[in-house]
Amino acid sequence: xxxxxxxxxVTNGGKTTLTNKLIQTLPNCCVVHxxxxxxKPDQIEVGEDGFRQWDVITAMDMExxxxxxxxxxxxxxxxxxxxxxxxxxVPDVANPDEQIHILIVEGFLLYNYAPLLDVxxxxxxxxxxxxxxKKRRSTRQYTVPDPPGLFDGHVWPMYLKHxxxxxxxxxxxxxLDGLKSKEEIYNQVYEDIQNNxxxxx
Numbered sequence: 001x002x003x004x005x006x007x008x009x010v011t012n013g014g015k016t017t018l019t020n021k022l023i024q025t026l027p028n029c030c031v032v033h034x035x036x037x038x039x040k041p042d043q044i045e046v047g048e049d050g051f052r053q054w055d056v057i058t059a060m061d062m063e064x065x066x067x068x069x070x071x072x073x074x075x076x077x078x079x080x081x082x083x084x085x086x087x088x089x090v091p092d093v094a095n096p097d098e099q100i101h102i103l104i105v106e107g108f109l110l111y112n113y114a115p116l117l118d119v120x121x122x123x124x125x126x127x128x129x130x131x132x133x134k135k136r137r138s139t140r141q142y143t144v145p146d147p148p149g150l151f152d153g154h155v156w157p158m159y160l161k162h163x164x165x166x167x168x169x170x171x172x173x174x175x176l177d178g179l180k181s182k183e184e185i186y187n188q189v190y191e192d193i194q195n196n197x198x199x200x201x
Contacts, residue, residue: 001200002076004069004103004119005193008110008166009126010159011055012136013178014185018126019106021186026102026193027088030072030080034107037065041144051150055108055158062113069105069119076101100197108159111166111173122196123171124189127163128178130156 005022009015016033023029037060044052044059053059072079080087080101088099110116111123128136134151146155166173174192176185 001098001100001197002073002103003100003121003193003197003200004073004105006110006120006123007104007106007126008124008173009108009176009178010128010133010163011108011155012133012140013126013128014182015106015108015126017182018124018185018189019104021182022104022190022193025190026104027100028076028080028085029102029104030076030083030085031104031106032065032068032072034060034065034105034110037061047154049153049157051147051154052144053154054144055155055162057109057112057162060109062115066113066115069103069116072101072103073119076103102193109162111169111171112162117169117171120171122193123173124176125166125173126176126178126185132179133159 007015007019007022019031019033023031038054039059039061041052044054047053047056077087105116105120110120111125133156137146137151137155176188178185180188
């Protein structure tokens with residue numbers, strides 16, 4: 001059985017923290033990080049707001065990301081091995097198709113790319129308020145540092161715009177409160193995934 005989980009949400013909401021905890025506890029679990037598909041800085045255009053447009057879907061090679069996910073769908077065991085993920089042993093008598101394979105797709109614009117909307121079995125979205133987001137963002141060290149004014153001039157307005165677009169897709173998304181403790185969020189999601197998997201057996 002294949003099961004694909006989306007973990008989307010606002011920048012610095014806790015997506016990667018949650019993902020890293022889940023991949024340690026879920027069986028045969030691989031991950032695809034949207035951030036790994038950012039284009040090179042010189043390919044990121046400057047928008048009307050005067051900032052390089054990092055927080056838009058065209059800043060990433062979404063075709064390559066989609067192909068990576070398709071690679072997992074075609075052969076999750078091969079994908080896992082090639083990404084160094086240890087697979088649980090399969091009993092000789094068991095049907096290999098019954099083995100659970102999980103893919104977590106994590107990123108800030110997961111639900112804004114039409115070709116991917118149908119692949120998710122479960123969609124989560126972590127949200128935090130403006131003040132908390134700005135505070136967390138200011139403490140992060142990025143490879144390309146944020147220029148002054150980027151958060152208010154580009155990051156937050158793009159977040160609001162893309163969240164509205166995402167909500168308009170009609171996708172069934174479970175919203176998570178990013179102000180809760182990391183443990184609370186993890187426990188909520190882990191329990192939900194376990195219940196969903198049991199219901200599919």
